[in-house]
Amino acid sequence: MSVPGAAATPASVAEAVAVQEELRSRVDLVGPGPAEPATVAGLDVAYAESGDLLAAAVTVLDTRTLAVLDQAVSVGRPAFGYVPGLFAFRELPALLAALDRLNTRPELLVCDGHGFAHPRRFGLACHLGVVTGLPAIGVGKTPLVGDWVPPAVERGAWSALRDGGEVVGRVLRTRAGVKPVFVSVGHRMSLENAAAQVLALTPRYRLPETTRTADRLCRDTLIAAQATAPPATG
DNA sequence: GCGACAG
């Protein structure tokens, strides 16, 4: 279930680290999670060049057709500075606001960023999973921690992402000959199932359809927000 | 001390 207060924004880096250390014990790294979820949500955030405005989006897809069944957005300001490892605090409030506006309850969250593959084993996907109580997985475009070797060139090939003597994720090739993505468990999922779900969501492109639809929606929303609330000119 | 560093 959800954890009260887990979405609060820390007042300092030290406090943020403490929050992660505390919440990491609430993560379910076993799952295994839904084998055939009917709906999956994608979450993403777009930032204005000025850095003081952002738009968050959540899209819910039908896993069978990959059609968008529901979607919601929220506009706001980054809640925390960008600090590698504390990235979740920056986007969490906006993403949760968007999730609250959904008319449906997705069976799985696919996050744009890492989950367990994190310095303290509590990346954005873990945080969102613990706060919402929903199964979640992290899909990063670039590595944050860990050592790995490139997986074979064919789609579906993978290699282990290892850090500090443990496997923290999987380097997965979602398209033949294209740069792989970094999959890790967020909450209530097994790594094996997480990788399977990501492959099911990438029939054509490198990134999951969930991430692609959410990315487009938050970008469009940001443009619209900037047009509606232009900066004061004088 | 130095380099690395999700989005």
Added chain:
DNA sequence: ATCTTGTCGC
């Protein structure tokens, strides 16, 4: 994340 020109390929 965002900026940013051309270029290769289906």
